[in-house]
Amino acid sequence: MTLPDSAAHPRAPALAVTGILSRRSFAIRRSTALLGLTLLGLTTAWSGATTWYILRKDDLAARLINRETSRQYAYEDRIAALRADIDRLASRALLDQDGVEARVGEIAMRQAELESKQALVNAVTETLKASGIGVTQAGKTASGPRLIKPEAATRASSVSSFAPIGPTRPTPAPDMPVLRGAEDRNAGPWQSGEVPEPVSPAQRVAEALEQLDEAIGQTGSSQLGTLRNIDRSLGETQKTLRAALAETGLDTDRLAASTTIAKAVGGPFVPIKIDPAAGPFEATLHSLQPRIAAVSRLRELALQLPLRRPLQGEIDMSSNYGYRVDPFTRGPAMHTGMDLRAETGTPVRATAAGKVVTAEYSGGYGNMVEIEHPGGISTRYAHMSAILVSAGQNVSAGALVGRVGSTGRSTGPHLHYETRIDGDTLDPIRFLRAGDKLAGQL
Known part of the structure; x- marks a missing residue:
């Protein structure tokens, strides 16, 4: 192992x-x-x-x-x-x-x-009205459109303008801006399409100022037209007065220069300086002044002349002024007045304002009243049945001075009416014709 x-x-x-x-x-x-x-x-x-x-x-x-x-x-x-x-x-x-x-x-x-x-235009119209000078319908003063006062215009511009309130800060936008088209929403029925752009405040201010400027221009043109209409009307009135007063055969220029001034007027003399080169308004007003003065003098002269009728109604003249056959002697004679046939007791009225210098029985005149008028003119009313005024009395045009009769050297009831200047007799029919041309203007 x-x-x-x-x-x-x-x-x-x-x-x-x-x-x-x-x-x-x-x-x-x-x-x-x-x-x-x-x-x-x-x-x-x-x-x-x-x-x-x-x-x-x-x-x-x-x-x-x-x-x-x-x-x-x-x-x-x-x-x-x-x-x-x-x-x-x-x-x-x-x-x-x-x-x-x-x-x-x-x-x-x-x-x-x-x-x-406008104050000058009103002064002209008031002067014409006070003087009794009528103007045509076109010559009436037209009142201009209501204008926005300067302070109101300034206030509107400061509120509506987009300009700043202070020197360096712009105006803030509003808290509640207006919606596009909101202003016109209730103005009319609904329409389709694009809504127009709103107008800016600056544009509204510019349009308002433009309308105001146009209104002022129209009012200025209306004032100028009023003055021109007054000038034309005064020209026609002056022509009518001259044509009527020419019927009397008197030197109207001399008489107009010697006419008396209306009573109860006065005051310090404050001349108005009007430069005719300043514009058409001033030029028209400057040329209007001498025409107003001339018409006023002519009208005052017409008011002082015996242009009214001594008897109301139609004139029934039985004998005119001038040479005639004397009703008593049947020989040629000078008739120093005109005879107006009328019923006994018919009112006899003064043909112009003046002072009674005679109110008595005067020979062939019978009951006679003589009235002295400005400018050396006098009138006589004879053969009256009654005298209703007294010597030294001031009478107005149309005042009752007596009644028709047949006193003195008379063949029947009538009014013997005379007009004299500086003692010389004039044909009364001339004055009556002038008065007929000026009927309704005196």
Whole structure:
């Protein structure tokens, strides 16, 4: 029987154990080395990755920083640009507001000028009305459109304008902006299609000022038209007065210069300076003044002349002025007046205002009244049955002075009517014809 090696050699077991341990030790050292190498590789890779990550992160951070810096600069530039736009818009708004205020001031000045002109037009019409001078329908003063007062216009512009309230800050937007088309939503039935763009406040202010300017222009044109109509009407009145007064055969210019001024008037003399070169309104008003004065003098003269009829109704003339056959002597004679046939007791009225200088029985005149009028003109009313005035009495035109009769050298009831100037007799029919032409104007 063969013994094992361990039994054959007393140190064999120890050697075997040592070999086994050596092999295991080698195997352990080999795995340990591999593990270490692996760990070393991993550590190296981790270190490299970490280093790369750190370096990469720094680069990304630098890029992020650069990008954020660029954005910051861009935002700052944008903010600066917006501030510049705001300043520019604020400056433009200020300029627009200044323009609106200047426009409103100009319109206010024009309105004040318009009111001054209207006062002159009213003064002219009141003067004509007080003088009793009639004008045609076209010559009536037309009242202008109601104008916005300057303060109201300024207030409207400050509220509606987009101009800033302060010197550098623009007006903030309203809290509740108006929706597009909301203003016209209730104005009419619903319609399809695009809604029109809303009108800006600045445009509304501009349109309002434009309408106001147009209204002022129309009122100015109306005032000028009124003056021109008055001028034309006065021209026609002057022509009518001259034609009527020419029937009397008197020197109307001399008589008009000597006419008396209406009573109960006066006051300090304050002349009105009108520059005809200032415009058509001033030129028309300047040329209107002498015409008004001329018509007033002619009308005053017509009021003082005996142009009315001494008897009301149709005239029944039985004998005219001039040479005739005397009813008593049957010979040629001068008839110094005109005889108007009428019933006894018919009212006899003064043909013009004046002062009674005679009221008595006077020979062939019978009961006679003589009235003295301005300009050396006098009238006589003879053969009356009754005298109803007394000497020294002032009478108005149309006043009752007596009644028709047949006193004195008379063949029947009638009125002997005379007109005289400076004692010389004139044909009364001339005055009556002039009065007929001016019927309704005196």
